[in-house]
Amino acid sequence: MSIRIAHVTRRFGAFTALDDVSLFVPSGQLLALLGPSGSGKTTLLRIIAGLETPDAGAVHVADLDVTNVAPREREVGFVFQHYALFRHMTVFENIAFGMRIRKTPSAEVEKRVRELLHLVRLEGLERRYPSQLSGGQRQRVALARALAVRPRLLLLDEPFGALDAKVRQELRQWLRHLHDEMHVTTVFVTHDQEEAFEVADHVVVMRGGRIEQSGSPQDVFDNPATPFVMDFLGQVNVFHGRLEAGQMHLGGIALDYPEYTHTESRNATAYVRPHELALERAPSQGTSLPVRVLHVNPAGAVTRVRVISEPFGVQLNVDLRPDDYSELRVQPGEQLFATPRRVRVFMQDDYVI
């Protein structure tokens, strides 16, 4: 079932949680709503579920206006960050809840619950109470409970936010896998860009009640539309400089920036991701900054190096691939040269971070 959100606005007192948001989710898509807290992502999800009513605008599911339909009639599965399991019921009864409400014959309930227990890999735990399960198990029960009534939409509110890193990783992959099997239109809210990129077909970045950018994970990561998206999607190094006649001037260095051809000079900010900076022992012609190494952390998939550019007084983060690191063998205190391989420039007049 597709979801169409049209010009939805929601205020809480003086605070505008959603400001004229429009969004289309095609049937069968797995979409991530990504943003910092207070960006309105959870409010949007709750409006889709009917747990919140918009002040203005409309929500359509499969071309049917559901704006004023009660949550219990929307046929959505909702998964909460803190599981929201019924603590006085066993795992079995939790999963069966929606079917019991619908007065499904008990043989059918039994069959469906077994099926779901298998799906969420909790066979043998059906007689346990939620308090006897781990966080990851509880969230799987919550998922099974939401799926039991064959919802038209699956909505997840920071589903893995309360779990530890390893379990979170596992459940992400499992959710992706589950979606590939079931193809139910799914929207999930997260503030973790890694999670959004790993799981979703489509990422919507939100900020201050508005949609900042919407696109495929690759598209959003490679071509951030605004400094905010750039900054939110991972570490960045920020340079302030001037843009003039196809070149970006950052202190002593000049980088090509052919998109800007005017001769008039403008203030601009350049963003460089840590893996887009190269460290070298010899300076490149006019494009490298002299830096001193402050700290080296070789633990992890990349070696994180922190350097300081003394003439500018700015500290930079550089990620080195293992090959580069073993070749360069950087030591704290060394003098090196940092060269940006890729730069994104935002003019300051256009955007305020």
Next chain:
Amino acid sequence: MTPRKRRVLPGFGLSLSYTMLILLVLLFIPLVVLVYRATSLGPEKFLQAVWTPQARAAYGLTFGASLAAAAIDTVLGLLIAWVLVRYEFPLKRVFDALVDLPFALPTAVAGLVYSALYVESGWLGRYLVPLGFHGAHSRTAIVLVLTFIGLPFVVRAVQPVLESLDADVEEAAASLGANRWQVLSRVLFPALQPALLTGFALTFARGLGEFGSVVFVSGNMPYYTEIAPVLIVAKLEAFAYAEATAIALVLLICSFGMLAVINTLERRSRRHEA
């Protein structure tokens, strides 16, 4: 080598001994004396003392009125706790504090006020008595005053549990298709049940032992509005100490049995807690 266990309270032996000593002095010795005095009568006289028609009527009334008051308080207390937790209204904190008033007020004062209000010439009685509601010198009066005395127990037992229930559990039930009644009966009520039983048990136990307020409102008519504690006092005033303790013992054993049953029910309803 066995690992040394660390405890928060220093000295297991010391803290345990203190606890035992306190229990011994405060609870156990008085109970033993009670049993000793009661049994000094001998089986035949004991039975004669505790199983008179007057005593039986008093037991029935004491337990009946306490159960009725506990049942009423459970309903009212749930309602009050619900309103205090779920709604915002002016002077909410004042109302919240008022709930504890029955704890602090000398119960004799409550009894005097109730009987003054509900007698035929009282502020409320002058309208209610013609309608057939006798709120003083009647069994109704006893239930009424016991309801007042026990009200805070249920409210205070239910309130924290209700506060701890997250709204998302109700939302989950709603999104799974439950209507308001189903949310209440299948999700909220079962979660509150242990607290309701605790409140019920406390109110009931409080009602069994209540004397000060009942003595002023009931009129203390033997066979009709005489509760067991009043009967005991009557025996004491007649210098029948052994008989008084015998009746007290019966009251004690029955109370203990009923509280044990309620506590078992409560534990059963808590079986889902880790």
